[in-house]
Amino acid sequence: MADPTTGTVVGLVSADLDVTGALWECLAGIPAGLLVSANGRLWVLAPDDGSGAPGVAERGLGGAGPLCRTATGVVAANPWQVWTFVDAAAGSAGGTGGRDILLVPQAAATVGSIGVCDIAADDEGALMVVGRFDCLARLDRRHSFRPVWMPPWVTGFGHGDLDAVGGTSNLGGVALAPDGRVVVSAAGRSPEPNGWREGVVGGGVVVSSSGDVLATDLTLPRQVRADGDGYLVVESGTGRLLRLGTDGAVDVVIEVPAVLTGLDLQGRIAVVGWMAPGDGQAGLPVADGPASRAPARWQGTGVAVVDIVDGTLVASARFLGKVDPVVDAVLVGGGRRVDVLAPRGDAANRTVVVGAVERLPDGGTVPATIGTAG
């Protein structure tokens, strides 16, 4: 394993990125690109930027939010929209600048400031954790969202205060298991507005939508992901990545001296967002303990790459300077040359992907086959 304490600094537009450890080798080996939602932007870390060398690009997203890999691309939220990106390179005969994966903005749903904390995806589309209204929800054609589940201890749709955070129980993550199980994390089980704050240390749970309790006594559990028969969950308030076994066992995969948020998996590699505790995290175990003694490389915010089998830190990418915390990270597998077009940016506006002809119902005069260009 490369030494994750020495690195190279990549200078970017709005911040510099200090890359340590075997980040690029790890990504190249999957192969995958790493997307990080931080500082109001989407950061694209590709082991091959097209020249054969690693590269980092930053793309405007109108604000940071959770990310989710889908069958055709990525879903990314900002503070009021949910964007769908589709891989234009999939099935393409060219025109994507030599990229293996080129995520282009395909649609944006306006959801408003509902506090989307995490997103999972299945055949029905995005399944969102709606923090301010204490529910899981789908996108809706007419409304901001369509609630589909609420924890049994919650008695209403939060308190509707858009300036508050977390609703009553601060739902933090959702996982869709291959068997169809839906698993959710919550910081507390209070029915009262902001009630989760009172029992934040040790009051968190991971539950299934059918009522099973998978873990208790957690501190600010956030993203949860299916991993084999069990689950991985970020315990934000302790800086731990936990594995929840089918037998009820809770094991620590890795512990870092920082508040964690954001999680994705590809095989044995996990990416986890982290940040040094701020004033708002005072009183959390990680803030009062490990983070208070953390070396300089854990100051600020960044992404950690973890081998979940060995429980080791493979690499880290840390933002230098004053940068808003990482919100989420996702591995986009299937290639090394990965890029994203910023929504409403010049490149996206100039990129036109022409689909196959779909005839009008009455057929019209369209010939059977065509050649398209552009």
Next chain:
Amino acid sequence: MSLSTMQSSSVPLPPGTASAGDGGEAPADDLELLASPGMAGWLVDNQVSLVFGTPPMKLWLVGVDGTGELAVFDRSLDKVMGIAAEGAERLWVATRFELWRFENVLGPGERTADGHDRLYVPRQMLPVGDVNVHDVGIDATGRDLWVNTRFGCLASTSESVSFVPRWWPPFLDGPRQGDRCHLNGLAMRDGRAAFVTCVSRSTEVDGWRDGRRDQGCVLDVATGEVVVTGLSMPHSPRWHRDDLWVANAGTGELGRVDVDGGRFEPVAFAPGFLRGLSLVGDRFAVVGSSKPRRGDIYSGLPLDDVLEERGLVPHLGIFVIDLERGEPVEWLLIEGPVRELFDVCALTGARRPAAIGLVTDEIRREITFDATWPVVAPLAGAGRG
């Protein structure tokens, strides 16, 4: 009739605000609306309100307030092009690079605190790229169908690509990048694409520019045949109560097309480059008017000659045409540093519509959902859960 004889009531836009009385979100660009004295009454009598856009940045919604005065509401959108209403609940708006779907979040009889009876929220934005969307239609299944002028085809959005081609004129060899014939207008009939307009039948990129004076035509989508030709930059074909109407923009004429006879029958003239058309009831048409400028693509047309002969100047705005009298009877003109208007849509049954804009934080705070949903239940039916 000369516009110089018209009497107008001015609806000035106060400096630093964006609309007349109803609020808005961006500086008003020194725009001033001049309405005919009977405009508000006409909207009330016909139970409609109007939505239209003036590039580069404005979407306008015009209705009537509680006192019977004109209520003007504007929002910032980048180069509004085609507009289509899908019943009372939905509004589609094409912009420079996108297709927007607005949803009315008010229920029947519901009003906002400000008295608006429709509140359109931009619920979905579909990037289609720089394809120069013109007219927009919605088919019987609710699917969008629009004129992709740059590629010379009718197109629809898709979940995986910028657009899918649906139809193109038979004289073109397929949807290809490069505007050849300037396909621009789409008439829907019973939920199907029925007629299109194009400025010429050129097959060369930009070749349509040479045909602006008199090579415009209307095509039947089902057969691909030319219905009428010899028009000057025809736009906005609309099927309404068994008639096909077209704005022959380059002559400033609104007319009916004799589909069987292959003739364009002018019904009314208005001083401007006419495009954007919505028929209201049996008697009225609402048509948009742009101001040609020497040297642009809207100049050098027969309209220039007509305006000069009659001593008229072109206007930017909306004319209400009395189809029986064959002349404008009401109008809403826009004065200021804008010259174009592409489409206008009459919102049937709406008295005072509003829309949520994208500039201020109202887009974040306008949150609606169905709170009657049974909230404590297993997640059966939601995905695989």
